[in-house]
Amino acid sequence: MSRETFLARVRQAAAAGRAYRVHVQPGITAEMGRAAHGADLVVEFIAEVTKAGGRPVVVRTPEEAKQQLVELFRFYEPRSALCWQHPVLEKLQLAEFLPSHGVEQIDFAVIARQDFDHRRGTILAADIGITSADCAVAETGSLVMAHGAGLERIASLLPPVFVAVVERAQIVPDLFDVVAHFGGRLPEKLPSNITFITGPSKTGDIESKLVTGVHGPGKWHVIVIDPQ
Amino acid sequence: MSQTDYTRQTHHEFLVAAEQALDDPKLQASLTNLGDTLAQRNREAWAAFPQSDAVRELARQIKDETLAHLDEYLEEFEVSVRRRGGEVHYAADGAEACTAITEILRSRGVKKVVKSKSMTTEEIHLNEALEAAEFEVVETDLGEFIVQLSKQRPSHLVAPALHLRMPEIHELLSGDAGETLPNTPEDMALYARRRLRADFATADAGITGGNFAIADTGSIVLISNEGNARLTVSLPRIHIAIVGIEKLIPKFADLPVFLKVLARAATGQKMSVYTSVINGPKLPDELEGPEEMHVVLLDNGRTRILEGPLRESLFCIRCGACLNACPIYRNIGGHAYGGVYSGPIGAIITPLYDGLVANHHLPHASSLCGACQAACPVKIAIPEMLIRLRDQLHAEPGELGWAEGKAYGLWARSMRVPWIYRLGTWLATRTVGRLSKNGWIRKLPGALHGWTKSRDFPAPASERFRDWWKREGEL
Ligand code: SF4
Numbered sequence: 192m193s194r195e196t197f198l199a200r201v202r203q204a205a206a207a208g209r210a211y212r213v214h215v216q217p218g219i220t221a222e223m224g225r226a227a228h229g230a231d232l233v234v235e236f237i238a239e240v241t242k243a244g245g246r247p248v249v250v251r252t253p254e255e256a257k258q259q260l261v262e263l264f265r266f267y268e269p270r271s272a273l274c275w276q277h278p279v280l281e282k283l284q285l286a287e288f289l290p291s292h293g294v295e296q297i298d299f300a301v302i303a304r305q306d307f308d309h310r311r312g313t314i315l316a317a318d319i320g321i322t323s324a325d326c327a328v329a330e331t332g333s334l335v336m337a338h339g340a341g342l343e344r345i346a347s348l349l350p351p352v353f354v355a356v357v358e359r360a361q362i363v364p365d366l367f368d369v370v371a372h373f374g375g376r377l378p379e380k381l382p383s384n385i386t387f388i389t390g391p392s393k394t395g396d397i398e399s400k401l402v403t404g405v406h407g408p409g410k411w412h413v414i415v416i417d418p419q
Numbered sequence: 420m421s422q423t424d425y426t427r428q429t430h431h432e433f434l435v436a437a438e439q440a441l442d443d444p445k446l447q448a449s450l451t452n453l454g455d456t457l458a459q460r461n462r463e464a465w466a467a468f469p470q471s472d473a474v475r476e477l478a479r480q481i482k483d484e485t486l487a488h489l490d491e492y493l494e495e496f497e498v499s500v501r502r503r504g505g506e507v508h509y510a511a512d513g514a515e516a517c518t519a520i521t522e523i524l525r526s527r528g529v530k531k532v533v534k535s536k537s538m539t540t541e542e543i544h545l546n547e548a549l550e551a552a553e554f555e556v557v558e559t560d561l562g563e564f565i566v567q568l569s570k571q572r573p574s575h576l577v578a579p580a581l582h583l584r585m586p587e588i589h590e591l592l593s594g595d596a597g598e599t600l601p602n603t604p605e606d607m608a609l610y611a612r613r614r615l616r617a618d619f620a621t622a623d624a625g626i627t628g629g630n631f632a633i634a635d636t637g638s639i640v641l642i643s644n645e646g647n648a649r650l651t652v653s654l655p656r657i658h659i660a661i662v663g664i665e666k667l668i669p670k671f672a673d674l675p676v677f678l679k680v681l682a683r684a685a686t687g688q689k690m691s692v693y694t695s696v697i698n699g700p701k702l703p704d705e706l707e708g709p710e711e712m713h714v715v716l717l718d719n720g721r722t723r724i725l726e727g728p729l730r731e732s733l734f735c736i737r738c739g740a741c742l743n744a745c746p747i748y749r750n751i752g753g754h755a756y757g758g759v760y761s762g763p764i765g766a767i768i769t770p771l772y773d774g775l776v777a778n779h780h781l782p783h784a785s786s787l788c789g790a791c792q793a794a795c796p797v798k799i800a801i802p803e804m805l806i807r808l809r810d811q812l813h814a815e816p817g818e819l820g821w822a823e824g825k826a827y828g829l830w831a832r833s834m835r836v837p838w839i840y841r842l843g844t845w846l847a848t849r850t851v852g853r854l855s856k857n858g859w860i861r862k863l864p865g866a867l868h869g870w871t872k873s874r875d876f877p878a879p880a881s882e883r884f885r886d887w888w889k890r891e892g893e894l
Contacts, residue, residue: 224474396562407646
């Protein structure tokens with residue numbers, strides 16, 4: 192069926208259907224759906240991350256964040272890492288820090304020039320993903336990831352372990368605030384892909400028993416840098 | 420192709436299928452499990468978020484507004500998708516959608532396709548069409564993958580393998596692996612992860628549905644807990660989304676309204692693990708992501724519902740909460756409904772898509788207890804609509820065309836069997852009032868049992884019935 196016929200049919204049906212519009216309550220606004228927020232956004236955020244199955248930790252400085260990463264490296268013994276190029280991570284100087292702990296940082300510029308099979312082999316073998324976020328949501332414990340060049344979507348997706356480092360200033364109270372966060376970029380300048388991440392990869396498909404890590408990372412760590 | 424062709428033979432077997440389900444202890448155990456967990460979590464989630472009432476009302480208003488001007492929102496969506504370099508295709512029915520998708524795949528030399536869970540692709544029998552065209556198709560949601568191995572259909576909107584127990588799943592996955600896997604859920608999931616990763620890495624195209632389609636940004640929104648939907652739109656070079664036209668919402672700013680209620684309704688989570696808003700193909704400097712993005716917009720009977728009194732059923736965001744809440748679903752499971760969509764919402768939309776006469780049991784497969792509406796994130800008036808469908812079944816056949824009148828007359832005769840009238844009540848008293856599985860009657864009562872065995876109900880002219888429905892909608 193042609194586009195014109197299709198849309199004409201929808202136009203006719205939508206018009207006829209207006210006779211059956213539902214009764215709605217007047218005066219409902221989005222503001223009424225704002226969640227009640229605790230006194231401190233960091234406290235609320237890490238409580239929700241924990242509920243979603245993540246392991247949050249709060250540190251004061253980028254130095255302390257690096258110490259937390261060292262702990263994680265000791266535990267998981269990763270050999271290679273997919274990392275974002277992001278202002279928050281630049282403060283950790285991952286390019287020098289990772290190799291000094293025996294972790295190779297996969298260089299996006301290098302693998303971009305590799306042939307398909309070689310590149311696929313490298314990214315699928317990565318042991319850990321390290322990112323920041325565009326913003327984080329206290330209400331739900333979600334990270335909001337705006338993907339793009341250097342902020343690759345695969346970093347939080349392919350490796351079995353995923354670590355995000357976020358700063359207090361990145362945390363917004365409510366899901367509604369995410370819209371305002373992207374407001375200036377609507378609609379043309381939105382990134383190709385925005386993903387909300389709220390937990391390690393989960394499934395309940397085998398007898399409703401919770402299993403993590405079925406497709407995405409099974410381990411989810413969040414390091415919050417809070418100078419306060 | 421009609422929506423539920425491949426289940427045609429099961430349409431007239433609702434009572435038999437229901438009885439078989441009641442007799443299946445494994446299924447009963449799964450369903451009890453479901454009722455005890457998901458339905459409970461839904462109630463707790465609403466209670467823990469008092470603002471949810473306003474959000475649900477708002478979600479409902481947004482759906483009502485979108486449908487009232489759906490043609491305009493579709494055109495805006497198309498402009499937005501094109502602006503980002505995506506393509507939009509229009510499909511009037513399942514056959515057109517399958518053809519459009521097959522064409523895209525063929526012209527680009529695709530061999531292997533990965534899919535993430537989508538009821539819309541079930542609805543149009545896409546897997547059958549792709550396999551007939553000799554593409555290799557791999558379902559990647561763990562439950563769907565298991566269902567695909569078992570060659571069955573999904574039995575629940577969000578938990579497709581709900582009807583299968585661990586030993587069966589173990590056997591299916593071990594069969595696929597060619598060795599006996601360790602017998603724990605963790606090991607089985609790990610096997611699926613490894614097996615399906617290899618498929619993701621080598622697939623040329625990823626096919627998804629879409630939980631929402633956003634008009635002002637041209638976005639497709641995909642929600643999953645496993646991450647397979649993300650992989651589907653990250654590794655293959657082509658992404659095709661097939662989306663029913665009722666999935667439109669006007670603005671990116673509307674999305675949080677739905678995110679706040681969808682996961683809470685479905686599983687009691689505040690958010691599902693992954694919500695991806697896909698705004699177009701990857702940008703040139705991105706390393707991974709699809710180079711091409713296609714959106715296939717599907718009608719397949721939706722405009723027929725849109726113009727009629729039951730248009731509210733198009734508000735459905737497919738969360739599965741009404742299934743989990745329903746005393747009937749929780750006793751007979753999804754397959755007994757005979758269509759792609761089961762439970763209370765399936766009891767409405769299967770007759771609407773596929774013909775009321777052909778599915779005359781379904782509007783009666785409800786106790787009208789209202790648990791579905793209480794659980795629904797968009798407060799769909801499910802009981803009211805079921806009553807309306809019952810009324811339509813009871814209407815005088817005088818206004819019908821000859822062929823419809825004949826089919827209807829046959830049906831009306833069967834309806835004089837008082838047991839059928841009482842089916843809803845019967846199911847209700849046997850299910851709602853039941854405190855434990857012990858007191859459960861395993862067989863249908865004698866007279867009804869006899870009826871299911873001896874009745875001879877000819878296949879009705881369901882295509883004609885649709886014409887009738889169309890006229891009826893305009894009255
Ligand atoms: S009718 Fe409501 S509760 Fe049922 S699946 Fe649709 S949105 Fe969910």
